[in-house]
Amino acid sequence: MDKEAMLIGGRLHRKIQRSMGSDYHAEISLKTEIPRDGFRIQVEGRADGIIIHEETGETEVTVDEIKGVLRDLEHITEPVKVHLAQAKCYAYIYAGQKGLENIGVQLTYCHLDTEEIKRFEEKFTIDELKEWFDNLIRQYEKWARFQIEWEKTRNASIKKVEFPFSYRPGQRDVAAAVYRTILRRKKLFIQAPTGVGKTISTVFPAVKAVGERLGDKIFYLTAKTITRTVAEQAFRTMKDQGLSMKVITLTAKEKICFCEETLCNPESCPYAKGHFDRVNDAVYDMLISGNEMNRSAIERQAEKFRVCPFELSLDISTWVDAVICDYNYVFDPNAHLKRFFSEGSSGNYIFLIDEAHNLVERGREMYSAVLYKEDLLELKRQVKNLDARLARRLGDVNKLFLELKRECEDYQILNSVSHIALKLMNLLTEMERFLEEPSGDEIRESVLNLYFQVRSFVSIHDILDENYVIYSELEDDGRFKLKLFCVNPAANLQNYLEFGSGTVFFSATLLPIHYYKSLLSVEKDDYAIYAESPFPRENMLLLQARDVSTRYTMRSESMYRRYADYIGRMAECKKGNYMAFFPSYRFMEEVYDQFVHKAEGIDVLLQAQNMDEREREEFLEEFDRERENSLVGFCVMGGVFSEGIDLTADRLIGAVIVGTGLPQVCNDREIVKGYFDSRGMRGFDYAYLYPGINKVLQSAGRVIRTETDRGVVLLLDDRFSRRQYRDSFPREWENCQICSAATLSDYMESFWK
Known part of the structure; x- marks a missing residue:
C-alpha cells in the first residue's frame, strides 16, 4: 500500500505541476550550509514548485509543497505543522539566495482517490523566516553536536575493548567469521550448539565493526524475551570493560503501556496528551544522562516527563548504537520501524538474528494475509442501519466470498483473486470515510479491526509472486477463509535485509543448513559455519528406544503405558529433575494419566495450556526446590519450556523426547509440501521433517547448558532409526545408542558412575 500510494502520489504531483502554467517551476533543488563551531549543518531538499508571478513590475514568489492524502479534505482545516515547516525551510533558502524581502508559502493537499485539491497560503518576510529558521537550527544543533561528540567517545572506547572471556573452542572462529561477514557485506549462517557463547561471539565483532565504521547501528533481533535478556547482558559485560555504547531494548506497546487499555489518543491517555511538547526533552535528557535503556529505565523516564513510554523508546532508538528487539520491528510490513526501514533510509545496519530457526514460521505469518467471510457479514449486519454505503461495499465483497465458498469442499488452491482485491480497495475507501466521521466506540472498534485486516490483505496482494499460494478453506467450525499464504518468505525478508551492511543468522538448531538458507535468504553465496560444541561429549548419554512410536496408527493405551514406563524407569534410576516432551497436549495427557497411576515416589508437574507469565515462573521454580523424590515435568515440544530456558547443573539432569516433533497434518503443511515437491525438492522434509527435528533438538538442548553439566537424553520413537532422521542429527549426536526398557x-547406572 505504501508503494502504491507513492506511485499515485507521484503521478498526481506531476499532474498538478503540469496544470499550473508557465509561472510554475517544478522540482527546484535547494541547499544551504550553516557553519557551527567544529562542524557545518547542511540543509537540502527539493521544492515541488516555485511560483514566480510578475505583474505591473512587481514579482511575487511562492513556494508550493504538494502532499497526497487519503483523508477527506474537509477534515483538513489547516496545514500539518511538519508540512508547513518543510515549506518554510525551502522559502527561507530560496528567498535568501534570491535576495527577496517577502515570499509566500503554499500547501497543496490532493486526495489520492478523488484528486480533489485544497490549498493553504501564507506570506512571510525574510526577517520572520530568518528568526524562525535560526531558532530551528539552534534546536537541532545540540542534537548534531551530541551525535558527533558521542561517536568520537564511542569509537575510542571500542578500540580499547577486548573479548571479555577466554575463548572457548570454536568461539574465536565464530567471532572472526562474523567480522569478516560484516566487512564483506554478506550473510552468515551459524549452527552453534549450546555452550559456544553465541551471543557474545556475535555481539563483540559487531561492536568492533561499528568502531571501524562498517555499520551505523546494530539490530539484535530475537523471538523471545529471555534471549533479549542474554543480549543485554552481553553488552553490559563489555561496558564493564569500558565500552561506551548506548543500547535500547524495545518492549511491545501492549506490555509497556501505563494504561489498562492501549488507547493512543489525548482524550483517553494522560501520557498522550501533550506528548509531543515534552518528548524531545525526555529523549535528550536520557541520552546525556546514562547508557542503560532497558524497560524499567524507559518507564521511569516516561513517568518523569509524562510521555508515552512506547513512543519514547522509538524516538530514543534513532540516536542509540544498538537496538535489541523482536523480529517484527525490522521485518513485519505492518509493524517495522519506518524511520529505519523505508525508502530513503541510510541502510547501513548490522543485523544479528538470534534463534534464527524461528524466523521461518514468523516470516510466513508476517507476509501472509487472511480474511474470513463471516467477519465481513457480521460487520455488514452491524452497520446496515448506520451507513448504507459501507454496508453495500461489505455486501459486494461478501458475494464474491460466497461464490468461492460454493466451489470449496475442504480447501481449494486458486490462481488469482484480483477481482476480490479490487472490491476490497473500494471497501477500504468507504471504511476510511466511516472512520473519519463520529461514531460509537463499539462500532468504530469493529470497523477498525476489520479495516486493518483488509488493508493487510490488499498490501500482501500487491506483492504476490511465485513464493505464494492462494487458497480458500472451509474450516472445521464452518468458517470460510481466503488466505494469501507466503510459503517461502526469503524474498520478502530480503527487502529489509538490504538495509544491512551484514547479516548473521545464528541458532543452536540451524540444521540442516540448506533448509534455512533456502527459506531465509535469496543469495546463493552466503557463508555458513558449524561451530563445534565445547562440552565434552561424554557428559551426555544419548539413548534411543525402538519399541515405541507416536504414529497415529500405533497410539493405544498399551503404547501410552510403555511411554510412562520408560519415563518412570529413568526417574527411578537416579534421583533428580527430568522433563518429558510430547508432540501434543492430548498425547501428553494420555501418558500422564498412565504415569500417575503407577509412579510412586516421583513428583510430577503438568504443563497447562495458555499459562500466563506467573504460572510459567512457578512451574520453573519447582526445579529449584530441594526434594526427596525425583521430579518429572510433563511438557509440550515447541512450547514455552522446550526453548530458551536455562536449568543448569542438577536443576535438570535428563530429558525424554517423545516422538519426532512432526507438525500435525493440516492444509497449510500440505500446501508447503506440494509447493516444494513441485520444485523438485523434498516436500515432506520441508513441511514436516525439518521443523520437527528442530523441536527435538531444542527440547534436548535443555539438558547440557554448561561445561560441568551432565545428563541423559532419551529419544522415544522408532522413526529416529531411519536414515533421513539420523542425517539431521548434529555431530554431537554421533554416539547415539539403542536401548530398551530392560x-x-x-546404561544409566554405568553413565552416572
Whole structure:
C-alpha cells in the first residue's frame, strides 16, 4: 500500500505541476550550509514548485509543497505543522539566495482517490523566516553536536575493548567469521550448539565493526524475551570493560503501556496528551544522562516527563548504537520501524538474528494475509442501519466470498483473486470515510479491526509472486477463509535485509543448513559455519528406544503405558529433575494419566495450556526446590519450556523426547509440501521433517547448558532409526545408542558412575 500510494502520489504531483502554467517551476533543488563551531549543518531538499508571478513590475514568489492524502479534505482545516515547516525551510533558502524581502508559502493537499485539491497560503518576510529558521537550527544543533561528540567517545572506547572471556573452542572462529561477514557485506549462517557463547561471539565483532565504521547501528533481533535478556547482558559485560555504547531494548506497546487499555489518543491517555511538547526533552535528557535503556529505565523516564513510554523508546532508538528487539520491528510490513526501514533510509545496519530457526514460521505469518467471510457479514449486519454505503461495499465483497465458498469442499488452491482485491480497495475507501466521521466506540472498534485486516490483505496482494499460494478453506467450525499464504518468505525478508551492511543468522538448531538458507535468504553465496560444541561429549548419554512410536496408527493405551514406563524407569534410576516432551497436549495427557497411576515416589508437574507469565515462573521454580523424590515435568515440544530456558547443573539432569516433533497434518503443511515437491525438492522434509527435528533438538538442548553439566537424553520413537532422521542429527549426536526398557537402567547406572 505504501508503494502504491507513492506511485499515485507521484503521478498526481506531476499532474498538478503540469496544470499550473508557465509561472510554475517544478522540482527546484535547494541547499544551504550553516557553519557551527567544529562542524557545518547542511540543509537540502527539493521544492515541488516555485511560483514566480510578475505583474505591473512587481514579482511575487511562492513556494508550493504538494502532499497526497487519503483523508477527506474537509477534515483538513489547516496545514500539518511538519508540512508547513518543510515549506518554510525551502522559502527561507530560496528567498535568501534570491535576495527577496517577502515570499509566500503554499500547501497543496490532493486526495489520492478523488484528486480533489485544497490549498493553504501564507506570506512571510525574510526577517520572520530568518528568526524562525535560526531558532530551528539552534534546536537541532545540540542534537548534531551530541551525535558527533558521542561517536568520537564511542569509537575510542571500542578500540580499547577486548573479548571479555577466554575463548572457548570454536568461539574465536565464530567471532572472526562474523567480522569478516560484516566487512564483506554478506550473510552468515551459524549452527552453534549450546555452550559456544553465541551471543557474545556475535555481539563483540559487531561492536568492533561499528568502531571501524562498517555499520551505523546494530539490530539484535530475537523471538523471545529471555534471549533479549542474554543480549543485554552481553553488552553490559563489555561496558564493564569500558565500552561506551548506548543500547535500547524495545518492549511491545501492549506490555509497556501505563494504561489498562492501549488507547493512543489525548482524550483517553494522560501520557498522550501533550506528548509531543515534552518528548524531545525526555529523549535528550536520557541520552546525556546514562547508557542503560532497558524497560524499567524507559518507564521511569516516561513517568518523569509524562510521555508515552512506547513512543519514547522509538524516538530514543534513532540516536542509540544498538537496538535489541523482536523480529517484527525490522521485518513485519505492518509493524517495522519506518524511520529505519523505508525508502530513503541510510541502510547501513548490522543485523544479528538470534534463534534464527524461528524466523521461518514468523516470516510466513508476517507476509501472509487472511480474511474470513463471516467477519465481513457480521460487520455488514452491524452497520446496515448506520451507513448504507459501507454496508453495500461489505455486501459486494461478501458475494464474491460466497461464490468461492460454493466451489470449496475442504480447501481449494486458486490462481488469482484480483477481482476480490479490487472490491476490497473500494471497501477500504468507504471504511476510511466511516472512520473519519463520529461514531460509537463499539462500532468504530469493529470497523477498525476489520479495516486493518483488509488493508493487510490488499498490501500482501500487491506483492504476490511465485513464493505464494492462494487458497480458500472451509474450516472445521464452518468458517470460510481466503488466505494469501507466503510459503517461502526469503524474498520478502530480503527487502529489509538490504538495509544491512551484514547479516548473521545464528541458532543452536540451524540444521540442516540448506533448509534455512533456502527459506531465509535469496543469495546463493552466503557463508555458513558449524561451530563445534565445547562440552565434552561424554557428559551426555544419548539413548534411543525402538519399541515405541507416536504414529497415529500405533497410539493405544498399551503404547501410552510403555511411554510412562520408560519415563518412570529413568526417574527411578537416579534421583533428580527430568522433563518429558510430547508432540501434543492430548498425547501428553494420555501418558500422564498412565504415569500417575503407577509412579510412586516421583513428583510430577503438568504443563497447562495458555499459562500466563506467573504460572510459567512457578512451574520453573519447582526445579529449584530441594526434594526427596525425583521430579518429572510433563511438557509440550515447541512450547514455552522446550526453548530458551536455562536449568543448569542438577536443576535438570535428563530429558525424554517423545516422538519426532512432526507438525500435525493440516492444509497449510500440505500446501508447503506440494509447493516444494513441485520444485523438485523434498516436500515432506520441508513441511514436516525439518521443523520437527528442530523441536527435538531444542527440547534436548535443555539438558547440557554448561561445561560441568551432565545428563541423559532419551529419544522415544522408532522413526529416529531411519536414515533421513539420523542425517539431521548434529555431530554431537554421533554416539547415539539403542536401548530398551530392560537395558535403560544399565546404561544409566554405568553413565552416572
